[in-house]
Amino acid sequence: MAKLPAPPETIIAKFGPHLNFAPQEGYPGRDEPDAVVKTHCCFCGMQCGIQLLVKNNKVVGFEPWMEFPFNEGRLCPKGVQRYLQDNHPDRLLEPLERVEGEGFRPIAWEPALDRVTAAIRKIQASYGNDAFAVLSGVSLTNEKSYLMGKFARVAIKTANLDYNGRLCMVSAGAGNKKAFGLDRASNSYADLEHAEVILVTGANVSETFPTLTYWLWRARDNGAKLIVVDPRVIPLARTADIHLDIRPGTDSALYGAMLKYLGDHDMLDHDFIREHTTGFEDTLAAVQEYTLEWAEQVTGIDREKIRQAAELWGKAGTSFLLHARGIEHHSKGVENVLGCINLVLATGRIGRPYCGYGTITGQGNGQGGREHGHKCDQLPGNRDITNPEHRKYIAGVWGIPESELPGKGLTAWELIEAIHRGEVKGLLSICFNPLVSLPNNNYVREALEKLEFYVCIDFFLNETARHADIVLAGSLHEEEEGTVTTAEGRVVRIRRAVTPPGNARTDTSIILDLAARLGAADKFTYADSEAIFNELRVASKGGTADYYGITYKKIEDHMGIFWPCPSEDHPGTPRLWEDRKFATPDGKAHFNPVHFREPSEVTDEAYPVVLTTGRVVSQYLSGTQTRRIGKLVGINPEPLLEIHPELAAKYNIRQRETVRVTTRRGSGEFPANIVETIRKDTVFIPYHWPGKKSANQLTIGTLDPVSKIPEFKVCACRLEPLDRFTQPGEIHAFDSI
Amino acid sequence: MEVTAYKTDMEFFVDMQRCIGCKACEMACAECETNGHESMIHVNYVERAVTIQTTVQVCMHCDDPVCAKVCPADAITKDDFGVVHSANTARCIGCSNCVMACPFGVPIKEEKYDMMMKCNMCYDRTSAGKKPMCATVCPSQALFYGTREEISRMRPNSTPVREFIFGAQTVTTKVNIMMPKGSTHLKIH
Numbered sequence: 001m002a003k004l005p006a007p008p009e010t011i012i013a014k015f016g017p018h019l020n021f022a023p024q025e026g027y028p029g030r031d032e033p034d035a036v037v038k039t040h041c042c043f044c045g046m047q048c049g050i051q052l053l054v055k056n057n058k059v060v061g062f063e064p065w066m067e068f069p070f071n072e073g074r075l076c077p078k079g080v081q082r083y084l085q086d087n088h089p090d091r092l093l094e095p096l097e098r099v100e101g102e103g104f105r106p107i108a109w110e111p112a113l114d115r116v117t118a119a120i121r122k123i124q125a126s127y128g129n130d131a132f133a134v135l136s137g138v139s140l141t142n143e144k145s146y147l148m149g150k151f152a153r154v155a156i157k158t159a160n161l162d163y164n165g166r167l168c169m170v171s172a173g174a175g176n177k178k179a180f181g182l183d184r185a186s187n188s189y190a191d192l193e194h195a196e197v198i199l200v201t202g203a204n205v206s207e208t209f210p211t212l213t214y215w216l217w218r219a220r221d222n223g224a225k226l227i228v229v230d231p232r233v234i235p236l237a238r239t240a241d242i243h244l245d246i247r248p249g250t251d252s253a254l255y256g257a258m259l260k261y262l263g264d265h266d267m268l269d270h271d272f273i274r275e276h277t278t279g280f281e282d283t284l285a286a287v288q289e290y291t292l293e294w295a296e297q298v299t300g301i302d303r304e305k306i307r308q309a310a311e312l313w314g315k316a317g318t319s320f321l322l323h324a325r326g327i328e329h330h331s332k333g334v335e336n337v338l339g340c341i342n343l344v345l346a347t348g349r350i351g352r353p354y355c356g357y358g359t360i361t362g363q364g365n366g367q368g369g370r371e372h373g374h375k376c377d378q379l380p381g382n383r384d385i386t387n388p389e390h391r392k393y394i395a396g397v398w399g400i401p402e403s404e405l406p407g408k409g410l411t412a413w414e415l416i417e418a419i420h421r422g423e424v425k426g427l428l429s430i431c432f433n434p435l436v437s438l439p440n441n442n443y444v445r446e447a448l449e450k451l452e453f454y455v456c457i458d459f460f461l462n463e464t465a466r467h468a469d470i471v472l473a474g475s476l477h478e479e480e481e482g483t484v485t486t487a488e489g490r491v492v493r494i495r496r497a498v499t500p501p502g503n504a505r506t507d508t509s510i511i512l513d514l515a516a517r518l519g520a521a522d523k524f525t526y527a528d529s530e531a532i533f534n535e536l537r538v539a540s541k542g543g544t545a546d547y548y549g550i551t552y553k554k555i556e557d558h559m560g561i562f563w564p565c566p567s568e569d570h571p572g573t574p575r576l577w578e579d580r581k582f583a584t585p586d587g588k589a590h591f592n593p594v595h596f597r598e599p600s601e602v603t604d605e606a607y608p609v610v611l612t613t614g615r616v617v618s619q620y621l622s623g624t625q626t627r628r629i630g631k632l633v634g635i636n637p638e639p640l641l642e643i644h645p646e647l648a649a650k651y652n653i654r655q656r657e658t659v660r661v662t663t664r665r666g667s668g669e670f671p672a673n674i675v676e677t678i679r680k681d682t683v684f685i686p687y688h689w690p691g692k693k694s695a696n697q698l699t700i701g702t703l704d705p706v707s708k709i710p711e712f713k714v715c716a717c718r719l720e721p722l723d724r725f726t727q728p729g730e731i732h733a734f735d736s737i
Numbered sequence: 738m739e740v741t742a743y744k745t746d747m748e749f750f751v752d753m754q755r756c757i758g759c760k761a762c763e764m765a766c767a768e769c770e771t772n773g774h775e776s777m778i779h780v781n782y783v784e785r786a787v788t789i790q791t792t793v794q795v796c797m798h799c800d801d802p803v804c805a806k807v808c809p810a811d812a813i814t815k816d817d818f819g820v821v822h823s824a825n826t827a828r829c830i831g832c833s834n835c836v837m838a839c840p841f842g843v844p845i846k847e848e849k850y851d852m853m854m855k856c857n858m859c860y861d862r863t864s865a866g867k868k869p870m871c872a873t874v875c876p877s878q879a880l881f882y883g884t885r886e887e888i889s890r891m892r893p894n895s896t897p898v899r900e901f902i903f904g905a906q907t908v909t910t911k912v913n914i915m916m917p918k919g920s921t922h923l924k925i926h
Contacts, residue, residue, distance in 0.1 A: 674786060675786055
């Protein structure tokens, strides 16, 4: 059913990606905009403040927003060029329906929405409510995340709702909840400034969160020592005091060895451990075999460097630990996160100035999007969907009997497996491009082809949307009012700069229209985004992610408010746990024993090389937006295979030679970039590209048992040089099919 | 009559150790109307095979600019604020003398315009009291625009250097390179 309706060349020729280098009408008149709108970047979790210049209902440029406290005007190349996604030639301006053999043709809104409604009803009548699933995304505002959670459960009445944060930082969320009972970075990044030691692990900060590097340098200027853990010499690692070049998949062994070293050399905060934590003895006992010698053997890091790192960490008076997908995209991502938290708790450096811990959210609303209920196991306010009291409260807010509130559904990857099994027959997705962003994407494509009906809400026809029956032309970031929550936990305002062009509609209005058609109009009556936010505030009240005291006006007045903020006279909470009362039932922080285990796939004779994946500075996630902006594509026109000269020599691979990389899931071809800045046993491919250039046709769908996040960051591959050479930028129009 | 608000105590500082090679500066520079949307700042890998180190190439705004000296058409001027301007469109003959003469390798002859173009330190912004676009957006602040007092307070381990020795020739500039504390000049062999 959902095979491509036409050859990909036909679809791409019409819907792109095409490269936009400048506003369509050129730049004239840009000096005198109709409006200058203070909002935030649409990309990563830093959510840098930016001003958009608007002329004739189009975003025609940007001006740095110097007053916004986090970035004070600073931006990365994606932020600078983000305005070019507005008024882009590929922008969907009206709903589309698939036409077999031809591709897509416009359809009016009424019949489009009618078809979607009829398909949902038909599938649910035949196979049950849960046979229709919803996949949401965390580039959406808090308001839209909340709305999607309510829409799926109240209007569609399905349990099977999940979100693309499942590919991002759910391991961190699960670890945070286990250890602290609450899922948020403990401090604002301003607390980095006077930290004595900063440990950055599994986070290519300089390419994925470039504006955060400023805060790290502020700390270093004040004397902070920087430890970076990464299998590559990432730009941040180049000048680090210690770079631990870890073998992918062995992070918890490193943290375990460091913890043992702290214990052996009595670099522990005994008072903090005794009074404010549980589980320390078991946790320390779990790492008693993890000597520096053992850790060197497992992680591939020189034991002396591990010792130096442990000494630095152990002796510091203040410290900050930051991690991201590098340790979370694993089948033991939660264990990795807990290993990090154990180091923080053992030294008692949390909940006080210049001490902190946190994951860095990769998606724009990676933080807020994981709090308001479009996760399969969660209700707004970070409530648990299996907890009867939580269910009763939210059912009350939504005006439905608790018995009608669906239970826990399948996670994103499990949904794909359920489609394969024939249990899920229909799918609605918004702001999610699983064909590029999920692992083992040939398997994902086969799943899409098995769907009876697939409807997609998006503003560009992304690679997954090409498989849709109906595409609903939704809205860009700058076309709706709302809020997002930054990686620091700061809730900020997203302001509408323009209205959707052509016949495109706001995502919110599309969801409300569908809800009405599905018979739930009375549950979805909102005058505007602020009304949705006000309901969200009530829904989150009393939950761990309590937004009740945050109002649009307060955000405006203070350029953001940190949650939790339980009442309107509460100023918000930039630094958590200063009172040493953690959000766990016993009020204590919990150590969790971590036993090292290998990744789900290790190298062998057939697949002798470790493959890891990640990002480049000019591209964002599945590239739906950034692969359409000319100058960003110019920086990284294609994914390169980073490989060490010794490994390249072993396989007779030469610079820029095309290499076939094969795993048990598939194979792709990538030009080699031979560099000494990567481990000798590991190759790296960035994952932003689709089709033949997709890293995710190679990666593995093994899930972390707790967070259900796939193991993107490590699998085994083999390499084969193809004696074909390309020059940088020598890209052919349909290379990415 | 328009009066400039040029803050003469503001200087430009480049700190290569902070450069993460992200090219935000290039992207932002190309937003300027006066450059024809070409970037006048360039970020390059030093030797990608062995290091991730990148460098920023920007006009150093020499006190005694050799590019202006060698210009046969008198198209390059330095103003009272020390800014060496891009070639005057009406005068530039595209001879590339400036390109060959600059010790820092900065001016570029843009073939499509048949003239030399280079950074004018965002004169449209700096003359109105703003900071140059590249330094404003630079996420790691490898590029900083501010006063000498600010930079010495913010970066106690570094010293700005604006004296460059090329063989027998000494060049002083408006743009500073951040060097290890105590450095006085940079000798280029």
